[in-house]
Amino acid sequence: MPDAAAAEERANARLAWARNATDVKELELQRASVDAGYRSYWRAQVGDGSRIVMDSPPELEDVRPWLRMRALLASGGVRVPQVLMEDTANGFVLMEDLGGPTLAQVIDADNADAQFDAAIKQLLRLQKIQPPLGMGEFGHALLQRDAGLFEDWFLRRHLGLELDADDLQRLEEAQGLLMDNALQQARVVTHRDFMPRNLMPVDDGPAVLDFQDCVVGPVAYDPVSLFKDAFLSWPIERVDEWLARYHARALQARIPVPHLPEFRRDADWLGVQRHLKILGIFARLHYRDGKSRYLPDAPRFITYLDEVLPRYRELDPLREVLDVRIRPAMERMPLPSP
Structure with missing residues (x-):
């Protein structure tokens, strides 16, 4: 500093x-x-x-x-x-000057459908861009770094957890499945933080902010980031509906999305990968950078995991580690005040 x-x-x-x-x-x-x-x-x-x-x-x-x-x-x-x-x-x-409030500050249960429809329009434009040569890739190295953020900063630094060999194997098995899923998806330009606090409501928008880290990445990443925000939660039934709405419009725009059931799984699994990463980032912001206003949102991501993990037996190893080790440790560890 x-x-x-x-x-x-x-x-x-x-x-x-x-x-x-x-x-x-x-x-x-x-x-x-x-x-x-x-x-x-x-x-x-x-x-x-x-x-x-x-x-x-x-x-x-x-x-x-x-x-x-x-x-x-x-x-x-x-x-x-x-x-x-x-x-x-x-x-x-x-x-x-695009104005004061972000989409995160003006969206609510009544206007969310219209606001997300406008956001999807901008997202589809982004995804249709031909990536330039040399553009960064959302590849194995980036996924490994994301996994390390969760283990190093959230589990070890924040919760003080040192997993035993069996728990480490379960976590690594689940992380491997999430990585494989991400790497097998169709590739498009990916914002990586396409969420309401990075969108500004304007007449011809919303305008997109914080885009400097765009990469070539999995097609489901930005849609799930939009609807499963780091700072704003919605009922999972509405999220499923919005993902289906995005999927229909993506097909019309010739974005390379798979059939809806497969796309929904891809989005769910990328959501899990992203939630684990963000837990690590929020812990790092608190302990390394002295920015404590993010870590109190950690329970939001546990709720996301609780909603999605029961849908997929393949991710039971992660669910077991969450229930047996992570959740009890979080209950013992009070979160810092924002």
Whole structure:
């Protein structure tokens, strides 16, 4: 984490750049949002409205992958923020202000069908993009890293669990099945965090945010991320209905999805893989980065697992480890306050 002097120096550089970029000498910046990475977003009032300044310190988070991916998604018709000025050397970007609330803040049980219909439209545009040569792959190495996050940070660091040989074998067996399923699916451009807090409600949107880590990945990954959010839960019956709705529209758009029963299994299994990974990430954010507001959501992911694992006997080894080792350890370990 930067010290106070470095933070003040960066703040001065950010303000000077924003004043120059907007040609408003008296401009002031107000914090617009905070995320789990090193980027920060600042709102600037100008004559005809407001702008957003993205601050991405080059030594911590290179802004160029974000800009390259923004251009790729825009080329496919995906609604992304309009960039007005960029400074890659210093890590500053001036862009349109899409407004305040994210989709996560405005969606509710009554408007969810319409909101998700609009989100699916953007997702299908994203999935139809031809991946450029050299684009990152959601492959075995990434899956192994995700599995390691769960074991190293959530089980060992947070819960203090050291699994015995039998439990490790059960966990590795289940993780192997999840990995094989992910690797066997059709491949499309994959956001990897296509969820309501990364979508902004606008008339021609929703606009898609936080897309710099897009890869070529399994076709069911983003749909299940959208409907089984890290921060917002829905009844599983509605999730199943939305997955079927996405599937029908994907077939019409010629996205390479399998028959619905197979697609539903693929989405469920990717959901399990993703939930385990996020548990590891939330624990790492708490213990390594001092960001404790994420870990209190951990029980949400256990609920997701409880809903899905009984559907698939093949995943019984994971269910056994969850019931016998993980759940009792969580009950003994109070979660930090957000």
